[in-house]
Every structure is written in structure tokens, then in C-alpha cells.
Amino acid sequence: xxxxxxxxxxxxxxxxALLFLISIGLAITLGLMNFINLAHGAFxxxxxxxxxxxxxxxxxxxxxxxxAAFVAGGALGAVLERLLYRRVYTRTHLxxxxxxxxxxxxxxxxxxxxxxxxxxxxxxxxxxxxxxRLLGIDVGAYRLFLIGVVAVITLLLSWxxxxxxxxxxxxxxxxxxxxxxxxxxxxARVFSVTFALGxxxxxxxxxxxxxxxxxxxxxxxKYMVYFLLVVAVGGPRTIRGPLIAxxxxxVFDVAGKYYVPEVGSFxxxxxxxxxxxxxxxGLMGKRx
Amino acid sequence: MKGLSDGRWNRYExxxxxxxxxxxxxxxxxxxxxxQILVAGLFALSLDLILGYARIVSLGHAAFFGLGAYxxxxxxxxxxxxxxxxxxAGAVVAALAGSLASLxxxxxxxxxxxxxxxGVGLMLYEIANRAALITGGVDGLPDVSMxxxxxxxxFGINGKTAYWYSFAVLxxxxxxxxxxxxxxxxxxxxxxxxxxxxxxxxxxSVRRKLVIVYTIGAGIAGIAGALLAQTTQFVGIDxxxxxxxxxxxxxxxxxxxxxxYGGLIGAAIFMILQDQLSSLSAAYWQFWLGLxxxxxxxxxxxxxxPALIALHRHLRGFGSPLRRKVEKT
Numbered sequence: 001x002x003x004x005x006x007x008x009x010x011x012x013x014x015x016x017a018l019l020f021l022i023s024i025g026l027a028i029t030l031g032l033m034n035f036i037n038l039a040h041g042a043f044x045x046x047x048x049x050x051x052x053x054x055x056x057x058x059x060x061x062x063x064x065x066x067x068a069a070f071v072a073g074g075a076l077g078a079v080l081e082r083l084l085y086r087r088v089y090t091r092t093h094l095x096x097x098x099x100x101x102x103x104x105x106x107x108x109x110x111x112x113x114x115x116x117x118x119x120x121x122x123x124x125x126x127x128x129x130x131x132x133r134l135l136g137i138d139v140g141a142y143r144l145f146l147i148g149v150v151a152v153i154t155l156l157l158s159w160x161x162x163x164x165x166x167x168x169x170x171x172x173x174x175x176x177x178x179x180x181x182x183x184x185x186x187x188a189r190v191f192s193v194t195f196a197l198g199x200x201x202x203x204x205x206x207x208x209x210x211x212x213x214x215x216x217x218x219x220x221x222k223y224m225v226y227f228l229l230v231v232a233v234g235g236p237r238t239i240r241g242p243l244i245a246x247x248x249x250x251v252f253d254v255a256g257k258y259y260v261p262e263v264g265s266f267x268x269x270x271x272x273x274x275x276x277x278x279x280x281x282g283l284m285g286k287r288x
Numbered sequence: 289m290k291g292l293s294d295g296r297w298n299r300y301e302x303x304x305x306x307x308x309x310x311x312x313x314x315x316x317x318x319x320x321x322x323x324q325i326l327v328a329g330l331f332a333l334s335l336d337l338i339l340g341y342a343r344i345v346s347l348g349h350a351a352f353f354g355l356g357a358y359x360x361x362x363x364x365x366x367x368x369x370x371x372x373x374x375x376x377a378g379a380v381v382a383a384l385a386g387s388l389a390s391l392x393x394x395x396x397x398x399x400x401x402x403x404x405x406x407g408v409g410l411m412l413y414e415i416a417n418r419a420a421l422i423t424g425g426v427d428g429l430p431d432v433s434m435x436x437x438x439x440x441x442x443f444g445i446n447g448k449t450a451y452w453y454s455f456a457v458l459x460x461x462x463x464x465x466x467x468x469x470x471x472x473x474x475x476x477x478x479x480x481x482x483x484x485x486x487x488x489x490x491x492x493s494v495r496r497k498l499v500i501v502y503t504i505g506a507g508i509a510g511i512a513g514a515l516l517a518q519t520t521q522f523v524g525i526d527x528x529x530x531x532x533x534x535x536x537x538x539x540x541x542x543x544x545x546x547x548x549y550g551g552l553i554g555a556a557i558f559m560i561l562q563d564q565l566s567s568l569s570a571a572y573w574q575f576w577l578g579l580x581x582x583x584x585x586x587x588x589x590x591x592x593x594p595a596l597i598a599l600h601r602h603l604r605g606f607g608s609p610l611r612r613k614v615e616k617t
Contacts, residue, residue, distance in 0.1 A: 036399060087586060093398040094345050095585050098541055101534060102581025109575030221530060225410060228403045262418075269411045273392065276400055 006137055008255050014143035016250020017150035018212060020243050022205035022223075023230040024157070025077075025198020031174045031236035032191055033089050038100040040202055041220030041227055042107035047073045047203025048215040049111065052120045062125050066207045073203020078196040085195065086188075104220045111217035120215040142211055149208065153201070157239055170194060174237055229268075233275045245275075304549065308455050319447035325559045326454035327516045330461060332539045332551025334508035339537070340546030341469060341477045342501045343484075344393060347402055347533055348409025349509055351389075352382040354528030356510030358416065358423060361432045361523035369435040371518050375457065378514025379507045386506020390499045406530075413528040429523040443521065450519035457515055458552075461508055466548060468504070477501060481546075538581060544591030553593055 026040040047069035055065045080103075088099050128145055131138040161167035172180040173187045181187050209215070213223065226249065234245030249268065256267025311322055331353055338344050356378030363374045392404045416423045423429055436442040441449040468474055479487050480494050487494050517523045526532060535558065543554025561580075566573045588595065 030399065036402065084582075091585070094339070094343075094541070095589075097345055097347070097402065098537070098581050099585040102578040102585070105574045105578030105581070107578075109572050109578065113572065113575075225403065225406050228399070228406070232399050232403050265414055266411065269407050269414075272403070272407055276392065276396065276404065 007139065008258050009251060010137075010139050010147075011143055012251030012254035013247055014140075014146045014250070015212065015254055016247035017147050018205060018209055019226055019230055019250055020246035021150050021153060021208070022202050023227045023242055023246060024239065025195075025200075025202045026227055027231045027234065027236045027242045028170075028194045028198045029191075030231055032170070032194060035085070035089055036093055036096045036100065037085075038097060038224060038228075039103040039107065039220065040100075040198075041224050042104050043073050043077060043199045043202040044206030044209065044223075045107065045111060045215065045217070045219040046076060047206030048120070048210050048219065049115060049206075050203065051207035051210060052115075052122055052215065055122065062128070066204060069207035070200045070204040073206075074196045074200030076203075077199025078192065080199075081192055081195045104224075107220060108217045115217070117217055120210065122210045122215070124211055146208060146212070153204075154239065154243060161239060166190075166193070226268075229272055233272070233279065301549075304552075305459065312451055312455075319451045321559070321563065323447060323450045323454040323519050324516075325556050326451070326458050327512055327519065328536070328539060328555040328559055329552040330454075330458045330515065331509055331512035331536050332543070332555045333458075333462060333465060333548060334505045334512060335536050335540050336545055336548060336551045337465065337469075337501055337508070338505040339540060340548075340550070341474070341481060342498050342505075343481050344401055344405075344498065344502065345398055346405040347530070347537070348405035348407070349505075349536055350528055350530070350532035351405075351409040351412045352386055352506040352509035353513035353516075353532060353536075354412060354416065355382045355385055356513030356515075357517040357523050357527040358429070358513075359510070360514035361429045361517040362422070364432045364434055364518070364521075365429055369433055371434055371453070372438075374434075374518060375511055375514045378510045378517075380510075382510020382513070383503050383507030386509075387499065387503040389506070390502035393502060394495045394498045405533075409528065409530060409533055413525070413530075416525050416528055423525070424523075426525050428525060432517055432521045432523060434518050434521060443519065454515055454519055457511065461511060462548065462552075465508070469548065473497075473500075538577065542580075542584065542591055544593035544595075547593050550591055550593040554591065557592065 022041070022044045025043070026037055029035045029037050029040075050069040050072045051062075051065040054060050054068050055062065060068070084099075084103075088096055091099075124142060128142045130141055132141045132144060133139075134144065159167075161170060169180070169185045169190050172183065172185055173190050177187055206215070206219075213219070229249060230242050230246045233249070234242035236242075249271070252271050253265070253268045256263070256265070260267065308322070308326065312319065315322070331349075334352070335346065335349050338346055338349070359378040359381040360374040363369075363377055368374065389404065389408050393401050396404065417425055419425075420427075434443045436449075441453075443449050443453075469477070476487070476492050477497055479490075479492065480497050484494055487497075513527055516527065539554035539558040540551045541554070542558055543552065544550030562573060562577075565576050584591070
């Protein structure tokens with residue numbers, strides 16, 4: 001029972017780590033530009049398809065495919081930001097919602113046109129399948145790998161935000177855009193770079209998610225509420241907030257589906273309602 | 289913009305309401321489709337109260353549509369096939385759910401509202417899906433047999449009763465809604481829309497207004513859902529789906545939010561477009577829909593109805609920049 005509980009906790013943490021990786025870009029765009037990007041999941045889906053494509057067509061190893069997804073996602077984000085997103089930053093939230101739902105619909109239709117409506121199969125390298133023994137309990141090797149990858153990325157991100165000049169610019173722009181611009185920070189450029197980085201991380205997350213969440217054209221809509229929830233509960237202004245929120249969500253979702261399968265996803269909705277009532281401005285948000 | 293409306297009907301409005309009547313006689317083969325447009329228009333009208341007048345962006349308005357549909361459908365399924373009481377029941381259940389949801393919705397900002405509306409919609413879909421013994425699950429609820437309307441008009445295969453029933457319900461609800469937005473309550477709603485921060489200064493409780501309007505909007509959505517269940521004599525689980533929430537939002541912004549008529553015009557355009565484009569290539573309707581949304585936001589802000597109004601003003605010389613300058617001096 002205890003081993004079981006630890007196993008579920010472990011799976012939940014792995015799931016939450018994945019949610020965090022995909023959602024962090026959404027948190028950045030929201031915190032920086034107050035922009036609600038419902039198409040964020042489409043970048044994750046894009047990364048997933050890039051992964052599958054280069055693995056099956058070009059036969060490259062899984063790690064190289066993940067790298068390709070990261071780069072392609074970043075490039076796509078940079079191009080779309082330049083061509084489309086930039087035009088709607090200053091619009092109302094309603095316009096942003098409509099615009100990004102439109103993009104999501106186009107992404108879904110394109111994906112089912114190009115790849116068909118079914119789930120994409122992916123063959124993991126042998127060393128990432130099966131179980132490994134860790135501190136006396138059996139855990140999934142892939143889950144362990146996921147947690148490791150996200151831990152490294154989180155440390156890198158924290159270093160980027162807290163220790164580098166670019167990170168200082170991002171923090172300044174989030175805290176007070178006008179003052180940051182007054183100090184000579186090119187906020188538009190800062191935003192382009194962070195948008196591309198957020199898209200790249202989402203695409204990487206999409207590639208990593210194939211084995212856990214699956215990959216089919218409905219991906220952006222199916223998980224949209226999870227990504228939004230991570231950001232809303234965690235608050236968009238920090239890295240720590242969304243990380244904690246994602247881990248809580250992941251653990252409760254996995255535990256709920258394991259212990260009370262008949263109510264399934266209601267656990268997560270009940271949790272969502274409670275969290276939003278208790279923390280209307282997010283876990284790390286300012287109290288009003 | 290014009291000031292206080294005196295609530296009188298102008299000639300364009302009267303002409304507008306003649307269109308469904310003319311369509312009934314001119315296009316006898318499209319009566320079933322026509323009543324679906326009328327139902328969609330009613331649904332869009334309910335969202336207009338919430339989005340156009342209260343500025344609450346909802347991604348889960350189908351929750352209330354579906355509640356109304358299942359309420360009326362289940363009543364008829366279990367033998368209570370009287371249409372009007374079924375309609376009222378659908379409205380009451382949806383309004384109750386709406387008032388509960390509104391308590392959460394008025395607390396948060398746009399993002400919180402998006403998630404709560406989306407989450408409530410998904411949750412209800414999941415309930416309908418799991419409770420297949422009661423709702424029929426993904427197969428839908430069959431055997432929704434209706435008794436004749438008012439004891440006289442049977443719901444036949446030719447769609448006559450369904451059409452006039454939908455039209456009458458839409459028109460009556462529209463008149464009540466029109467009355468509501470021209471009332472002092474409607475004025476204070478507009479005040480909330482234009483300056484949410486200033487309204488408390490003149491003693492208006494913004495939250496209270498939002499709770500009331502959200503409840504009414506949910507109730508009307510419930511009527512629309514019940515109407516669909518009764519006229520099609522079937523309830524599919526898609527009445528609660530995300531696609532329906534997204535579609536109604538698109539209909540409303542396509543027509544123009546905040547005018548009451550925008551939703552009706554948008555519903556008609558949307559349904560006809562969908563009918564035509566899906567018959568061309570059913571799978572890629574979604575792509576064109578997405579493109580339409582993106583284009584709408586980028587190039588045609590406000591929707592069809594505001595564009596028509598601007599055109600009309602322009603043609604009559606009002607509102608053209610030159611004229612405005614003359615008026616000022």
C-alpha cells in the first residue's frame with residue numbers, strides 16, 4: 001500500500017513535470033504581455049508531430065528528435081509571433097481568445113489532414129522502457145527520465161531568469177512594462193525571444209508527452225484546460241508558482257484516476273474550483 | 289451613438305422579423321434547418337447578454353444549453369411530454385446552475401472566468417458521459433416523444449409545428465430581453481460594461497449585476513437547449529460539447545455582440561456557411577472556421593451588424609467624419 005502510494009506520487013510528479021514544461025511558455029506570455037494564448041497546446045502538438053516525423057521518416061534517435069522538436073517549435077513560435085501574434089497583443093481578451101481559438105482550429109484541421117485522425121505510435125529506445133528500481137520501489141524508467149529532464153530545464157530556466165542580463169530584462173518587463181521601456185529595455189524584442197523560447201519548450205514537452213498523453217489532432221483542445229489551470233493556479237509571474245501548481249495537479253489527477261476511477265476527472269475539477277476560490281489571483285499572486 | 293432608447297421598434301427591426309416568416313413560405317424544404325437556425329439564434333442571444341452586456345468571456349456556455357436540453361429531454365423520455373412546461377423546467381434548471389457558476393465567475397479576472405466556464409462545461413459533459421444509464425451517454429437520449437403543442441399542434445415530420453414553435457419562443461424571449469436591456473437594469477449593465485471601476489462610486493454593486501445577468505443568460509440558454517430537444521425529439525451528448533460553446537461564441541462575434549440582433553444574424557450566417565462548406569468537405573470545415581475567426585479578429589472588428597450600421601450611417605451622412613466636424617462647430 002505504501003509502495004503503491006509512493007508509486008502514484010512518482011507518476012503524478014512525472015505527469016505534473018510534463019504539464020509544467022508545456023505550460024511555462026503560456027505563463028510567460030500571460031505574465032509579460034497579458035496575452036491569453038489558447039493555441040499554446042498547438043505548439044506542443046507540433047513538437048510531437050515533428051518528433052514522430054523525424055523518427056519514422058529519417059530514423060534519427062529519440063534524443064535528436066526531441067532536439068529537432070525544440071528547435072522547430074522555437075522557429076515556428078518566432079515566425080508566428082512576428083507575422084500574427086504581434087498584431088493582437090493590445091486587443092481585448094475576447095479578441096485574443098477568438099484569434100487563438102481560430103489558430104487552434106486551423107492547427108487541428110491541418111494535423112488531421114496531414115497525419116490522419118488517429119493516435120501516433122512512437123517507439124521509445126529500450127533503455128527508457130520498463131521499470132527501474134529506485135530506493136526499493138519499482139518506477140517507470142520513462143517517468144524517471146521525464147522528471148530528470150524537467151528538473152534540469154527548470155534549473156536552467158531559473159538560472160536564465162535570475163542570473164542573466166536577459167532574465168533581468170524579462171523580470172523588469174513583467175513587473176512594470178512602462179518603466180522597463182523607460183530604462184531602454186526593448187520589451188518587444190524581449191517578448192519575441194521569450195515567446196519563441198516558450199514555444200520551443202512546449203514543442204519539447206509535446207515530444208516528451210507522446211508516450212504519456214498520446215498524440216492526435218485533438219491534443220490542443222483536450223489538454224487546454226490543464227495548461228490554463230497550471231497558469232491560473234500558479235500565477236503567471238514566477239517560475240515557482242506554475243511548477244508547484246503543475247505538480248499538485250499532476251499528483252491529484254493520477255491519484256484520482258487510480259483510487260476513484262469511477263469519478264475520474266472530477267477530482268481535478270473539484271480541485272480546480274477549490275483552488276480558484278481560495279486563491280483567485282494564483283498561488284503566488286498578489287493578494288487583493 | 290444614440291442616447292437612451294425609447295424602446296420603440298424601428299422599421300428595420302420589423303423588417304428583420306418578417307424574414308423568418310417569409311422564409312417559411314418561400315423555402316418549404318428548409319423548415320427543419322430553419323428551426324435549427326432559430327434555436328441557434330436564441331442560444332446566441334443568451335450569450336449576448338453575458339458577453340455583449342456583461343463582458344464575461346465564456347468558453348462553456350453549452351453547459352446551460354445542454355442542461356436545458358437534458359431536462360426537457362429526460363422529462364419527455366419519462367412520459368412528461370408537455371412542451372411548454374418542459375421548456376420552463378429547462379430554463380429553471382439551467383438558471384439555477386448559472387447562478388451557482390456565477391458565484392465563481394464574478395470573483396475572477398478574464399483568465400479565471402475562461403477556466404471556470406470551460407471547466408464547468410467539461411465537467412457537465414463528463415457527467416452526461418458517465419451517467420449513460422440516465423442520459424444514454426454518447427449514443428444520446430432516444431424516445432423523446434412530445435405531446436402536441438397546446439394540445440392542438442402535433443410535432444410532425446414536416447417541421448411545421450417545430451418551426452412556428454421555435455419562432456414564437458425566440459420572438460417572445462427576444463422581446464423580454466429587449467425590454468430588459470432597455471430597462472434601468474439594462475442601463476446599469478451598460479454602465480458596468482463601459483466603466484466597471486466607476487459603477488461602485490454611484491452605488492451599484494457590480495457583482496450583483498453580473499450574477500443576475502449571468503443567471504438570466506444561463507436560463508435563456510436552457511430554453512434554447514430544451515427547444516432543440518423538443519423540436520428534434522432527441523438529445524445527443526454534443527449539446528454539452530466544447531464545439532457547441534465555441535460555435536455559439538463565433539456566431540455572436542460574427543454577427544456583432546452587444547446589439548441583441550447580432551447573435552441572430554451571426555447564427556443564420558454561421559449555420560448556412562457550415563451547411564454549405566461541410567457539404568464541400570466535411571472534415572475541413574474546422575479549418576475554414578479557424579481562418580474565419582483569425583480574419584474576423586484581424587480585419588473585421590465588431591462583426592457584421594456594426595459594419596451594416598456604420599454603412600447605413602455613412603450612406604445617410606451621419607457619422608461620416610466630415611458631417612461630425614460640421615455638427616461640432
